[in-house]
Amino acid sequence: MKRIGLLGGSFNPAHRGHRRVTLSVIRALALDEAWWLVSPGNPLKPRAGMAPFAARLASARAMARRAPIRASDLETRLHTRYTVDTLRAIRRRHPRDRFVWIMGADNLAQFHEWYQWRSIARTMPIAVVTRPGYDARARAAPAMGWLRRYRRPAGQARNWAEWSVPALVLLRFRPDRTSATQIRAVDPDWHVRFTAITTVDECPAATSRQPQE
Secondary structure (H helix, E strand, C coil), X not given: CCEEEEEEECCCCCCXXXXXXXXXXXXXXXXXXXXXXXXXXXXXXXXXXXXXXXXXXXXXXXXXXXXXXXXXXXXXXXXXXXHHHHHHHHHHHCCCCEEEEEEEHHHHHCHHHCCCHHHHHHHCCEEEECCCCCHHHHHHCHHHHHHHHHEXXXXXXXXXXXXXXXXXXXXXXXXXXXXXXXHXXXXXXXXXXXXXXXXXXXXXXXXXXXXXX
16 A cells, blocks of 8 residues: 555646655655646636646656656546546545645635535545645635534644545645746746657556646
């Protein structure tokens, strides 16, 4: 049995903040590894400024090197439309492993807009990483109003694989203010560097596709 964290996102581009927070989550939750699910498209984000998927995947794989992190094109191959379907598919294909969904406080603030968000919470535990400027909104969000009753103490975070779902834990680390928006502003053509793209997925999972909420 492996203990695996799942982190979805655009990774436009992947940066050291993604890597640092993922390594912190791996330590806090005692994970064997984490999978970055690079999204083909995010309906809650504008398409303007979104680099091609291949470049975003390549940037994620480059940033994940020499770490227990696997940058994956799994969502483009499952042919699922929503996160809830992706997570269910992963669980079906890996019944012996344990998975935890990881997201930032910015995502928790709009979690109630995701398709079947309560079903996501009933599929696997959720670990929310606090983010500067979003924590107040996240705590006041409609989804948090429902999830609050299922919150677990951060001091018990390593026991997440034993929790019944829904289950939510809030994780707080030293903030990293690296921003993909700032990176794009300084280097709008960053994606040109990532032209040699591998097409074989690094995660031991079956074929798939899905835009992340």
